[in-house]
Amino acid sequence: MISKKIVLSNKLGIHVRPASLIANTASNYKSNFVIRKDDMEINGKSVMGIMMLAAGYMTNLELRVDGVDEEELLREIIALIENKFGEE
């Protein structure tokens, strides 16, 4: 189980497009993936769940992965976020 805290850096936050990017990427892996914002915890493989976080610019998130391919999953998600999902 690995846990990592990260801050969102893209201006529009996690709207529909970034949410589906995260969910699709995470769905390719076997490990469990949970995203936490304040006291709300959602399943990172579900688009609806990620969007419900309503996470905006500069929001603190905690990513938690658990499973056989946890390291690769975490790496890919962090890359997506640090890349600002290909946006501004």
Place this chain on the structure above:
Amino acid sequence: MKSLTVKTLFDLKKDDLSLKLLSKKQGLKKEITTPELHRPGLAFSGHFDSFHFERIQMLGELEIKFLKSLTPSKRYDAIKEVLTRFNIPCIIISKGLSPSKELIFLADENNIPILQSRLFTVNLQHHLTNFLQDWFAPAKSIHGTLVDVTGIGVLITGQSGIGKSECALALVSRGHRLVADDVIKIKKKEGIIIGEANKKLGHFMEIRGIGLIDIETMFGIRAIRMQKRIEIQVELIPWRRNMDYERIGLKDRFSRIFDVEIPIIYLPVSPGKSIVDIIEVIVMNHMLKVYGYNAAEIFNERLKKEIERKDKIRTYVETDKE
């Protein structure tokens, strides 16, 4: 746990509880940390064992009359002991009764807010407790889909991609009502679990292959619900050979949410199996059991009688000497 300031309590409930603030506004900043109420009669008489000072202190006719019966200096001392030594979050007086000026003065000195309600003590206690218990109820978000199937709240769980949303969509098509898809806010209230939708984001669903759909607009107001008690959990599991799922139904299995036992059914999913029909039947079976009819037990009784009958016939035939 959400914190509750007296100001928030006052703003939210001043109409329902007919509240008036009798002390200075400073006290409104105080925080209430527990849903229970306490009547401080004994504390005012000098008994401080088990004085629940951290609770909202409710003063009714009894307490006000007692304080009035004391001489002014004894009254001042009694109130001072209670209000200065202990960190009381709030005082609330019922029946529109007026507190003595000593109480207001000492409350202001110690920044303790005094609220006055026109309601009778019992009613005030009842409504205030309901509000507080709801506010402080343990709550969290869970991953799953909640559907009201003929009046019974069914929580559908299972790993991502197994078909929870598609299942809920089929149930909605049949006339059942969606409460929440994917993220359900649950809270425990008086021994039951209630699931709610995310009010701001509405009743949307993600269906792989289609994308996002708005259930309310597509199916209408009858297809959604804001909240529902969770009575049954159906966990969808991938079908595997040699799986230990229920074949008879005599032993009920339960899952636990916030210490409440919820009957759980593990349903193997595979092409050709109509999960939606099975879920409707699960609900009907649950309703029959609640009304006292347990199909598995009834069948077992009939089978036992049939075995006994066949046994009697065999014995009769074998022991027939004629």
